[in-house]
Amino acid sequence: MKAFIITGPTSGIGYATALELAKHGVVILVGRNPDKLKKVQSTIETAGGKAIPVVCDIADMTSVSKASQQIISLGLPVAGLLNNAGIMPAKPSKTAQGWDNTFATNHLGPFAFTEQLAPQLPDGANILFVASAIEDPDRRPAKIMGMKGGRYISAQASARGEWMAGGAKMPGIDAYATSKQCILASALAFAREDRRLHYNAVEPGITRGTNLGGESTNAFVRFLFGHLMAAIPPFSNYSSTPARSAKVITRILMDDTGKTGIYFDEKGRPMDASQLVRDISFQDRVVAETRTLLSTLTYG
Ligand SMILES: NC(=O)c1ccc[n+]([C@@H]2O[C@H](COP(=O)([O-])OP(=O)(O)OC[C@H]3O[C@@H](n4cnc5c(N)ncnc54)[C@H](OP(=O)(O)O)[C@@H]3O)[C@@H](O)[C@H]2O)c1
Numbered sequence: 001m002k003a004f005i006i007t008g009p010t011s012g013i014g015y016a017t018a019l020e021l022a023k024h025g026v027v028i029l030v031g032r033n034p035d036k037l038k039k040v041q042s043t044i045e046t047a048g049g050k051a052i053p054v055v056c057d058i059a060d061m062t063s064v065s066k067a068s069q070q071i072i073s074l075g076l077p078v079a080g081l082l083n084n085a086g087i088m089p090a091k092p093s094k095t096a097q098g099w100d101n102t103f104a105t106n107h108l109g110p111f112a113f114t115e116q117l118a119p120q121l122p123d124g125a126n127i128l129f130v131a132s133a134i135e136d137p138d139r140r141p142a143k144i145m146g147m148k149g150g151r152y153i154s155a156q157a158s159a160r161g162e163w164m165a166g167g168a169k170m171p172g173i174d175a176y177a178t179s180k181q182c183i184l185a186s187a188l189a190f191a192r193e194d195r196r197l198h199y200n201a202v203e204p205g206i207t208r209g210t211n212l213g214g215e216s217t218n219a220f221v222r223f224l225f226g227h228l229m230a231a232i233p234p235f236s237n238y239s240s241t242p243a244r245s246a247k248v249i250t251r252i253l254m255d256d257t258g259k260t261g262i263y264f265d266e267k268g269r270p271m272d273a274s275q276l277v278r279d280i281s282f283q284d285r286v287v288a289e290t291r292t293l294l295s296t297l298t299y300g
Contacts, residue, residue, distance in 0.1 A: 001050075002078075002079040003027070003074075003076035003077055004021045004025055004027050004028065004082065004253060005030060005082065006021065006027060006028070006081075006084060007030040007056070007085035008030075008086065009031055010031045010037060011210060012210025012211055013084060013207055013242045013246065013249070015242065017246040019043065019044065020246040020249075021080075021082075022044040022051060023049065024254060026050045026051070028052050028074070029054065030056045030058070030085075031053070031054075032055065032056065034053070038053060054071060058110065059101055060109075061096075061112055061297050062297075064113050064116070065116060068113055068117050071117065072117065079122075079125055079126065080126040080127070080128065080253035081128070082249060083113065083128065083130065084130045085105065085109070086130060087101070087106065087212075088102070088172055088213045089101065091172065094161075100158060100159055103158045103182075105179070106176065106182075106183060107179040107180075107183045108159070108290065111183065111186055114190070115291075123197075124196075124258070125197050126254075126255060127187075127199045128199075128200050128202060128249065129183050129184065129187040129199075129200075130202055130204055131202065131203055132176070132177070133271075134176060134177045135149055135178075135273070136149055138274065141206070141234060141235050147168045148174070148177070149181070149276075150177045150182070150276065151163035151174045152164065152182065155182070155286065155289035156293060161175065163175065163178055182290065184263065184273055185276075185282055186287050188273070190287075192261065192280075192283075197260075200252060200259060200260060200261070200263070201262075201263045202248065202249060202252060203264070203265050203266060204240055205239055205265070205267075206238050206240065207239070207241060207266075208239065238266060239266075244266070245266065248264065251268060252264060
């Protein structure tokens, strides 16, 4: 029986995907809240599936390292890894390592988790990153909202919570867009570097009914992302639901035709990343700087 690893399976897109993946194999549920993980496990097992909870705060690199070791020691035949956990808070905060929480949760954590697990995964395993089109300053919905795309200076600067000047007025958006830009660029670089495994990314669409932005103290931002954007054009052209995203994501994770280096849209069709992310030298710079930053840590 196949196994799948999923981060952030306790709400929204991740929850719906965990239930969908459980129809195809054992699901390793990676999340920060043990009680929530148990609930998801119980839902899956009541429906006849099998799930294994692994507690991990993806923003804390020590926790990431422990979780990846725990998963490797399970010795399961992993067919797919979904890096889904993500946040979009309005207010900045710091992680255990003193790094920007949004950048650590959305980029550094999944990057480190993937690099620790990848050498142990079977040939041909699919690794998928949940990205966001908010990274692209030319994307129509983002433009209308006054978003300015990723504001990358360097990995070090992002870890300090610093973004290139001239960004979005809405709080928390530059951190979110930059972190998503970095993980998307990394996914495309990994696909070029490692031909043994398959690395892809997905933009799930403007997905209502999730908790994204729930950490935000800004009720307007919550409302905007939760409901409004999914209902009115042109945003509704890109809208989705957790159940629909789960189907698209599961199809990509189950694919056995060797697709790699593809950025999928909310319907599972290939889409273009921003001009910057399509630049191979930018992808390689993000990966090199992220590795240098992570190498400053020693794991206990
Ligand atoms: N919703 C959209 O419109 C949209 C659009 C583009 C991209 N995305 C991306 O889709 C992904 C899923 O988002 P969603 O909309 O489904 O949001 P969500 O309902 O808030 O789900 C986020 C998941 O990530 C987990 N998580 C957050 N921080 C974590 C941490 N430090 N360690 C471990 N797990 C953590 C959450 O766990 P808890 O339950 O413990 O909080 C939850 O399971 C994210 O990467 C998001 O950026 C969403």
